[in-house]
Each structure stands twice: as structure tokens, then as C-alpha cells.
Amino acid sequence: MIVGLDIGASFAKAILVDKNLKILDKHILPVKEPKATALRILDFFIRRSGKEYRDIIDAVAVSGGGSRFIGEEILGLPARRVEELGALGAGGLLLAKRSEGLIVSAGTGTAIVAAYEDGKVVKHVCGTGVGGGTVIGLSRRILGVTKFEVLEDMAIKGNANRVDLTVGDIVGGSVGIVPAEATASNLAKLTYESDLNDVAAGIFNMVSQTIGVVAAMAARACGLEDSVIITGMFAKSRISSKIICETARLFGAVAYVPENCEFSNALGAAALVIREGDA
Ligand SMILES: Nc1ncnc2c1ncn2[C@@H]1O[C@H](COP(=O)(O)OP(=O)(O)OP(=O)(O)O)[C@@H](O)[C@H]1O
Ligand SMILES: [Mg+2]
Structure with missing residues (x-):
């Protein structure tokens, strides 16, 4: 069995898989210090399923920005470092059960790759610094709230149209390919009096729409507009995933959030790592 470990800027995600990539266990921890978090997550797996685990785990495949802090060995197990963009491409295709697609990592920041031939070929297309971390940072300063679930609840209760300027607000109807209710300017109506729930909704809207637009443009540039796969923790949120997919559709791409998207x-x-061993 192999442990796949992704140490991101905000969260570490680990999965335990067999040789056929069947997911046997999974766990997520917030990243405080990358190496300590990696050790805690592995320790959790080993404890949860008995001590003999250590004998049956062949290797730990480590990816994500924090993987650079992991040496050649972790908790006595061999650690194999895997370049993040390749892992993203291969993982996105596996989760979506596709052979090619545009994979969007909606994490702290947003990275986008085009993956072909079951992930054997992965190209870095683009990305944006607007991502889940932007939601957290803006909300911390503007709303005094940093807990994601609290922000989500606020955004569900709020109405982004009270802080965003719509196309209809400006021109009285639709324009070109966008309907009247599309956003013309995110947060343009924000005032000191704005309801905090509306502000939360507006922040989610701005970040998710940005990801949706960038994803659609990248997909069209690569001819992958029928296969946009959204991954990352931020995509787990029902609000963000809905807005990302709707925005992508508005600009001509079909986006989909697979189950276990945060473990891509x-x-x-x-x-x-398994493929490398088989080669
Ligand atoms: N419970 C949650 N559900 C959905 N999204 C969440 C939740 N908690 C946090 N988030 C969002 O997910 C973001 C982090 O996503 P993710 O864990 O995929 O990023 P990362 O891998 O740590 O970062 P990166 O890939 O950019 O290095 C946070 O910035 C936050 O906006
Ligand atoms: Mg990540």
C-alpha cells in the first residue's frame, strides 16, 4: 500500500491506497509546520489501523509545496517526492475517471493544468493568486471571521447582489453573451453599512467567479472545454463549487467537481509512484 500525502499551504491531505488505487483511508489536518503535520497525519493512519500498518505501507508519495521539507524517509518509511503539477493532473483525471481534462486546483491559490493520456502528459496552463486564501484573508480583515464554515453560513444567508453591481444595474438588461443578472463589478456596491452576510456572499462570489472565468478561458485555449475538473478544498464548499461551475458554463466550458476533490x-x-514502480 502507498500513502499519498499532499502538504498544501493551508491543509495536508493524506490517503492510503492499494496498488489498484482503491482509497482505503483518508485524513486532513491544517498545516502549522509542514514536517510536523506530515508526521501527525502518518501517525494517525498507523494508529487507526494497528501497528502492523508500518509493515504494509511500501512508501509515502509526497507532493504539495510543503513536500520540500520532507527528506528521503518519514517515520521509517521511504518518502518519494512527486512534483505537484504532475500529481494534480494525474489525480484529477483519476477522480473524474477521464483520460484527458483541464484540472483546476482551487486551493489557497489556484493552479491550472491540462492533462492528457491518463496524466502521462501534463502541461501547466496558468493560475491565479485569487483562491481560497483570498476568501480567508479578506474575511479576516473585513468581517473579523476566519473560520471557513462560519463564513460559508454567512454567505448562504447573504445576497451578493446587494454588494455586487450587475450587468442589469448598469445597462438595464443583458449584454453580449452575459445575462442581466451576471456580475459587472464585484463588490462595487460595498459600503460601510453593507450587511455582513452580504459581504461574505460577495467575497465568495468574487473569488469563485474569478476561478470560473480563468478555468473556462484556459479550457477553451486547450480545447478541453468539455472536461474541466475542479479540485482542491475550496471546491468542496457547495457555494464556491456551484459558482465556479456556473461561471465556467457562462463562458462556454463544462466544469465538474468529482467526489474526493480535495484529495486530487x-x-x-x-x-x-505506483506507475513508476510498475515501469
Ligand atoms: N471545510 C472547508 N470546506 C471547503 N473549503 C475549505 C474548508 N476549509 C477551508 N477551506 C478553503 O480551502 C482553502 C484551502 O484549500 P486547499 O487545502 O486545497 O489548499 P492547499 O492545498 O493547502 O493550498 P495550495 O494548493 O494553494 O498550496 C482555504 O484557503 C479555504 O478557503
Ligand atoms: Mg493544494
Whole structure:
């Protein structure tokens, strides 16, 4: 068995898979210090399923920005470092059960790759610094709230149209390919009096729409507009995933959030290590 470990800027995600990439266990921890978090997550797996685990785990496939802090060995197990973009491409395709697609990592920041031939070929297309971390940072300063679940609840209660300027607000109807209710300017109506729930909704809207637009443009540039796969923790949120997919559709791309979307990198890292062993 292989552990796929993705140490991101905000969260570490780990999965335990067998040689056929069947997911046997999974766990997420916030990243405080990358190496300590990696050790805690592995320790959790080992404890949860008995001590003999250590004998049956062949290797730990490590990816994500924090993987650079992991040496050649972790908790006595061999650690294999896997380049993040390759892991993202391979993992996204596996989760979506596709052979090619545009994979979007909606994490702290946003990275986008085009993956072909079951992930054997992965190209870095683009990305944006607007991501889940932007939601957290803006909300911390503007709303005094940092807990994601609290922000989500606020955004569900709020109405982004009270802080965003719509196309209809400006021109009285639709324009070109966008309907009247599309956003013309995110947060343009924000005032000191704005309801805090509306502000939360507006922040989610701005970040998710940005990801949706960038994803659609990248997909069209690569001819992958029928296969946009959204991954990352931020995509787990019902609000963000809905807005990302709707926005992508508005600009001509079909986006989809697979189950276990937050484990894309971890799964991809494990898959690439298994493939390497088989080669
Ligand atoms: N419970 C949750 N559900 C959905 N999204 C969440 C939740 N908690 C935090 N988030 C969002 O997910 C973001 C982090 O996503 P993710 O864990 O995929 O990023 P990362 O891998 O740590 O970062 P990166 O890939 O950019 O290095 C946070 O910035 C936050 O906006
Ligand atoms: Mg990540």
C-alpha cells in the first residue's frame, strides 16, 4: 500500500491506497509546520489501523509545496517526492475517471493544468493568486471571521447582489453573451453599512467567479472545454463549487467537481509512484 500525502499551504491531505488505487483511508489536518503535520497525519493512519500498518505501507508519495521539507524517509518509511503539477493532473483525471481534462486546483491559490493520456502528459496552463486564501484573508480583515464554515453560513444567508453591481444595474438588461443578472463589478456596491452576510456572499462570489472565468478561458485555449475538473478544498464548499461551475458554463466550458476533490494531489502522487514502480 502507498500513502499519498499532499502538504498544501493551508491543509495536508493524506490517503492510503492499494496498488489498484482503491482509497482505503483518508485524513486532513491544517498545516502549522509542514514536517510536523506530515508526521501527525502518518501517525494517525498507523494508529487507526494497528501497528502492523508500518509493515504494509511500501512508501509515502509526497507532493504539495510543503513536500520540500520532507527528506528521503518519514517515520521509517521511504518518502518519494512527486512534483505537484504532475500529481494534480494525474489525480484529477483519476477522480473524474477521464483520460484527458483541464484540472483546476482551487486551493489557497489556484493552479491550472491540462492533462492528457491518463496524466502521462501534463502541461501547466496558468493560475491565479485569487483562491481560497483570498476568501480567508479578506474575511479576516473585513468581517473579523476566519473560520471557513462560519463564513460559508454567512454567505448562504447573504445576497451578493446587494454588494455586487450587475450587468442589469448598469445597462438595464443583458449584454453580449452575459445575462442581466451576471456580475459587472464585484463588490462595487460595498459600503460601510453593507450587511455582513452580504459581504461574505460577495467575497465568495468574487473569488469563485474569478476561478470560473480563468478555468473556462484556459479550457477553451486547450480545447478541453468539455472536461474541466475542479479540485482542491475550496471546491468542496457547495457555494464556491456551484459558482465556479456556473461561471465556467457562462463562458462556454463544462466544469465538474468529482467526489474526493480535495484529495486530487494526494491520489495523483500515489498513482505516479505506483506507475513508476510498475515501469
Ligand atoms: N471545510 C472547508 N470546506 C471547503 N473549503 C475549505 C474548508 N476549509 C477551508 N477551506 C478553503 O480551502 C482553502 C484551502 O484549500 P486547499 O487545502 O486545497 O489548499 P492547499 O492545498 O493547502 O493550498 P495550495 O494548493 O494553494 O498550496 C482555504 O484557503 C479555504 O478557503
Ligand atoms: Mg493544494
